[in-house]
Amino acid sequence: MSNMDKEWILKDRDSLDYEIGVEKFLIYVEQNCKNPKKVPCLCSKCINFKKFSIKIIRGHLYENGFSLGYIDWIWHGDQSVKSSMGSTLHPDEDEIIAASFEAASGVAAAAEPLYEGSDCTKLDSMLKLHNRKARFGISDNSFTDHLLSIVGSILLEDHALPVNAYEAKKSLSNLGLENIKIHNCPNECILYRGVNENALECPKCRLSRWKLGKDGKARVNVPAKVMWYFPIIPRFKRMFKSPSIAELLTWHSNHRLHDGQMRHPADSPAWRNIDYRWPTFGSEPSNLRLALDADGINPHNNGLTNRFSCWPVVLVTYNLPPWLCMKRKFMMLSVLVSGPHEPGNNIDVFLQSLIDDLKNLWEEGEPNVYDANTKSLFTLRAILMWMINDFPAYGNLSGCVNKGYLGCPICGDDTVAKYLPYSRKICYQGHRRYLPRHHPYRRKKAAFNGEQELGQALPPISGKQVLEQQEKIQFSL
Structure with missing residues (x-):
């Protein structure tokens, strides 16, 4: 195969040289491939992402032409190229090839048509059927007998629809959506x-x-x-297997406008502070910057009489452009805490699995992650930058008191609060301490609490001080 002339791929598709080259190539592939009915198609349109029979590939090569970027035919039996690669290339090259082939296989499986000539793919059909199964609470037996069997009987005989619920779940397991x-x-x-x-x-x-x-x-x-936990590391790795998404994940470094205006979280002081304190982390644009969002919802929507509360925990990736950060496609559900009551301050119990994965991504990283954009392997790391929640959830997630006489997380022990007996509420005062020293509002009495404000606000406590306070707390798990 190494001695075969490859100049024919540049010839005109109507020429005799191109026709002879195609036939010799297909004869060699048919003799050396494991399954002649499923061979990666190397036309300029499929570029090894789809698998077809030799007959269909022959038509594609005449219709679409040969993929000019595919010079070393490693997926079509060229053993000489593989052996030379093993002796001259970097030791990680084999892992790169394996990862790229895995990514290409995943794309090919996703693009497999439901039957020959169909515009609908097998993956799209299975996702729609599974959506109906989950929405209407259909059992596995009913899913096999009433959905797959009936739909399969309507399709052509050579359709790719699974025959039972087990095969259907198996076909979706490669997507990395396990829970x-x-x-x-x-x-x-x-x-x-x-x-x-x-x-x-x-x-x-x-x-x-x-x-x-x-x-x-x-x-x-x-x-x-x-509770349900949806592992985040396999889904992060799957994002980098798409060349377009992998490129978008480095948008903040390669395509962002640097003009001093704040248009993206990468323009914020917090982002720059991370780059300054951990330069090794900041030097890799593929490392992920995350935010965590948590709040309670009522999935049954039965009005105010139903107090069922279910807590989803969602991760947001801020590496993406600002018009994609908050898109539903890129908001990653990681934890689902079932009701009927909200977890309250016990939500830290349910976040243990997520925190373990986040600590692993920060301290050690996930090695040998394949980047389909650069076609290379790297160690993926991530940092949790922000939390997105309302004020009650802020208290639950941070462990900080946010109600009662010391309910201000900024003032802390210096909070000024007064109980209003008639409304049975706590009123928080002391805001005039943040005004300039000689502001006229500091001397007014009747408009406020009947007293002048002469004190100065304490500076907000630092992260080091918060850690020192937490170390004094005695608790048991």
């Missing part, structure tokens, strides 16, 4: 993971892990309460 169902204590004391993975009762409150029946006995293997 982990984690049992947790009904009182939200612990998650049954790590050292408590096989425990049958909560080590703190001694409640059973399993749901209790009407007779008071535990129903084994029926958890009393569960």
